[in-house]
Amino acid sequence: AQSVTQPDIHITVSEGASLELRCNYSYGATPYLFWYVQSPGQGLQLLLKYFSGDTLVQGIKGFEAEFKRSQSSFNLRKPSVHWSDAAEYFCAVGAWSNTGKLIFGQGTTLQVKP
Amino acid sequence: DTGVSQDPRHKITKRGQNVTFRCDPISEHNRLYWYRQTLGQGPEFLTYFQNEAQLEKSRLLSDRFSAERPKGSFSTLEIQRTEQGDSAMYLCASSKEGLAGAKETQYFGPGTRLLVL
Numbered sequence: 001a002q003s004v005t006q007p008d009i010h011i012t013v014s015e016g017a018s019l020e021l022r023c024n025y026s027y028g029a030t031p032y033l034f035w036y037v038q039s040p041g042q043g044l045q046l047l048l049k050y051f052s053g054d055t056l057v058q059g060i061k062g063f064e065a066e067f068k069r070s071q072s073s074f075n076l077r078k079p080s081v082h083w084s085d086a087a088e089y090f091c092a093v094g095a096w097s098n099t100g101k102l103i104f105g106q107g108t109t110l111q112v113k114p
Numbered sequence: 115d116t117g118v119s120q121d122p123r124h125k126i127t128k129r130g131q132n133v134t135f136r137c138d139p140i141s142e143h144n145r146l147y148w149y150r151q152t153l154g155q156g157p158e159f160l161t162y163f164q165n166e167a168q169l170e171k172s173r174l175l176s177d178r179f180s181a182e183r184p185k186g187s188f189s190t191l192e193i194q195r196t197e198q199g200d201s202a203m204y205l206c207a208s209s210k211e212g213l214a215g216a217k218e219t220q221y222f223g224p225g226t227r228l229l230v231l
Contacts, residue, residue: 004156032217034219036222041227042224042225043118043120043205043222043223043224043225044157044205044207044222045222046219046221049219051217090156090157092156094217099162099169099170100145100162100209100217100218100220101147101159101162101170102147102149102157102159102220103159104156104157104158105156106154106155106156107154107155107156
């Protein structure tokens with residue numbers, strides 16, 4: 001069965017520091033992968049996605065993620081965090097099936113220290 | 115493109131009451147999804163529509179839950195005889211079906227937060 005694990009429930013970084021949020025997936029075939037961000041009380045905003053091709057994908061707000069098939073990972077990175085990046089981040093995997101439903105990890109809450 | 119909209123944004127109800135939520139997808143998106151998100155968790159898939167046809171329902175969707183998309187445009191999610199365990203954020207997402215084999219991106223609405231007292 002498909003699953004997504006985000007090992008870090010909560011991460012705190014200083015403003016200007018680099019960031020890496022981990023995501024591991026379990027899926028029997030080639031997945032397609034997403035990172036979404038959610039501010040308190042809001043819906044999910046798409047940061048970036050990987051469908052195929054180049055394993056390093058660029059997203060909005062200066063985020064990037066790298067798909068590593070050998071490690072079943074899709075970690076999210078940002079070289080310099082801004083206070084406005086404080087939010088909850090969700091990794092999701094989609095099935096190559098007719099429905100296209102997404103399976104989400106439980107999320108990582110990012111706190112940014114001034 | 116005005117994005118996915120949901121109404122209401124917040125709903126407080128008493129246990130045993132019925133509630134209905136509405137989702138308006140991005141125009142020309144023929145796929146529509148409902149997810150439920152409880153506190154501290156990621157969204158969980160509830161159901162999926164392609165046009166007006168409901169093609170998949172999760173085991174999470176008990177018989178107290180019903181969803182419709184009568185004309186293939188907006189969708190409603192109704193919960194009958196609400197229970198405290200139904201308290202959650204209900205998220206709607208839409209996507210446009212691509213060519214065969216092409217993957218799509220789901221765009222989410224702001225959600226409806228339900229509190230059952």
